[in-house]
Amino acid sequence: MYSALLLAVASIGVAVVFGNEAAGYPPEARRLPVLLAWIVAGLALLMMVEEVLKWRRRRKLANTDAPNDGSGGEATAVPAPVVWSALIPFAITIGAYVAIIPIAGYLITTPVFLLGVLLVSRAVRPLTAVAVAIGMTGCIWAIFIWLLHLPIPLLPMSS
Amino acid sequence: MDTSLIAIGLSNALSLNNIFFITLGVAIGIVVGALPGLSATMALALLLPLTFTLPPDTGLCMLAALYLSAMYGGSIAAIVLRTPGTPAAAATVLDGFPMAARGEAGRALGISLSASLVGGVISGLALLTIAPFLGRIVLLFGPVELFAIATLGITMIGTLSKGSPIKGLLSGSLGLLLATVGMDPTTGTPRFTFDDINLYSGIPFTVALIGLFSVPQALALAEQARAHRARPSQISDRVLPRIREFLVLLPNMLRSSVIGIVTGLIPGTGGDTASWFAYNEAKRFSRDPSNFGKGDPAGIAAPESANNAVVGGALVPTIALGIPGSSATAVLMGGLMVHGILPGPTLLTEYGEVTYTLIWAVLLANVPLFLLGLAFTRVSIVVTKVPPMVVAVSIIVLSVVGSYAINNNMFDVWLMLGFGLTGYVLERAGIPTAPMVIGLVLGMLLDNTLNQSLLIGFGSWSVFLDSPIAIVFLIIAVLSVLQATPLMRWMMGGLRKALQSGSASKAGDA
Secondary structure (H helix, E strand, C coil): CHHHHHHHHHHHHHHHHHHHHHCCCCHHHHHHHHHHHHHHHHHHHHHHHHHHHHHHHHHHHHHCCCCCCCCCHHHCCCCCCCCHHHHHHHHHHHHHHHHHHHHHCHHHHHHHHHHHHHHHHCCCCHHHHHHHHHHHHHHHHHHHHHHCCCCCCCCCCCC | CHHHHHHHHHHHHCCHHHHHHHHHHHHHHHHHHHCCCCCHHHHHHHHHHHHCCCCHHHHHHHHHHHHHHHHHHHHHHHHHHCCCCCHHHHHHHHHHHHHHHHHHHHHHHHHHHHHHHHHHHHHHHHHHHHHHHHHHHHCCCCHHHHHHHHHHHHHHHHHHCCCCHHHHHHHHHHHHHHHCCEECCCCCCEECCCCCHHHCCCCCHHHHHHHHHHHHHHHHHHHCCCCCCCCCCCCCCCCCCCHHHHHHHHHHHHHHHHHHHHHHHCCCCCHHHHHHHHHHHHHHHCCCHHHCCCCCHHHHHHHHHHHHHHHHHHHHHHHHHCCCCCHHHHHHHHHHHCCCCCCCHHHHCCCHHHHHHHHHHHHHCHHHHHHHHHHHHHHHHHHHHCCHHHHHHHHHHHHHHHHHHHHCCHHHHHHHHHHHHHHHHHHHCCCCCHHHHHHHHHHHHHHHHHHHHHHHCCCCHHHHHCCHHHHHHHHHHHHHHHCCCHHHHHHHHHHHHHHHHHHHHHHHHC
């Protein structure tokens, strides 16, 4: 519920920002964005109301000790909890990986990223992690760079 | 003209180069579909950059083949692992896994493969006949009608998507709003660029696509990394179905294929809706419905025919109207757009060769699908054993290279990650991401046609009431929004009560 409410507030924020920004544009340029900003804000408010009503229904069912056999439908369905201990480190690692690519190059950063994550998470044995890191980087090089000539910064470059 | 384009399309699709890439697309699709946690749309989004340097028809052939074969691939994990490889294979679990559990995994996979073949062929034929017919009608449409169709498309996708219709519509509206970032096509005004030159050409659709579909999946797989994984069933029996069994199941497959095509035609509904619908109908028509859920072959054939038939059905509005029928077809539209081919009425005329090549590819891909499926099904269960974290990091690495490849700009990679984080939060909040993607695709069409329509009407909004076709589409759009609201449910409830009390008083009088 909280993520939905947070998103609703964020959506209203986006609508306000876009609406204000569009106010200074010529009429033809601001027409659709302003209309959409109003629609987004309205739907976000409706979503907040819907979430509150669902929460109240869930609380009512919980208070009456009704069996949670899914008969309450979406009102009783509780999403799986976020595994923060896995999510946050992984997300930070991804951010660091992308930040370092322009500095250290794709061919160095990618196998380090793959190897690092697989070793720390202990998802596979160390030798398998090395094989996956080298294999995956090699495949991407072969397909995207050698075959398709996509210009990706491969090695450490000066900015 | 149409006949020659059909012949040219067939000849292009049968070229060695295209056959190779169709087969490659089929192979990748089977593998991706078999991997639990991945979807056909995600695979399409990740491989879209791969098609940049290929000729447009070749790239599209590969993507279409991947889409088709991923639908079959999803049944592999559903049958051997009790976990659908794709959402469209969820119904296949009900009878596929029990059949595998009693030692008939090969038979289950063979039924799935042959059902997929029938569904795919029927849907290819439907696409070949319906799309050109619809395309000819659409040529009569002007900006007013096209605006109405785009509005109908986004409202249907928003209200029919999983979860709350309000959330679906919000997602779609946000997508439309984000599509207005960049230079306004009418006045040339830079909109919502916040003085960042990278945003002057708008948000690259492919970047948003990769972010919204791939990154949330990678994050979710990272969360599941430590979860217990089921051991897949072994395949020790015959895979190729016997002719007799195939003929017994054929009427079910044909009916399910029609269900799949019709479901695919409706924007916002896809393989999962079609497969459940077909499963329920198969159970209804069955002589012994109590056998469903215990390994009944019809319970495998129905959803698999339907989810493969969806492919052709979903491509009809995409090709004929420029309105994606599903998120996967939105990616295929992206594949057209990166080659400078704008979806819409001109697809079947000005770009007829590319379009008919795509249509033939959807039909012809069923041949390598059947052959590769037969040859590699036993091997493909190995794919189901890949640890989630390996899949997660692979997705990230492919997403980074794919989003960089669009404009050779690291800004796009960060934008992709931003969309990825947004997509993850949206999914946790139960807000579907498919409408946002479709909003991003349709935003420019909506903007252009709105401005053109108002120019035609000299600034008056009543121009939309001057076209009977536009009125019909807009009424359906309004009804599809209203039917999802409590207001409509309250009105229908009141009407039902009034009718019931009316018939009860008539019975009392009698």
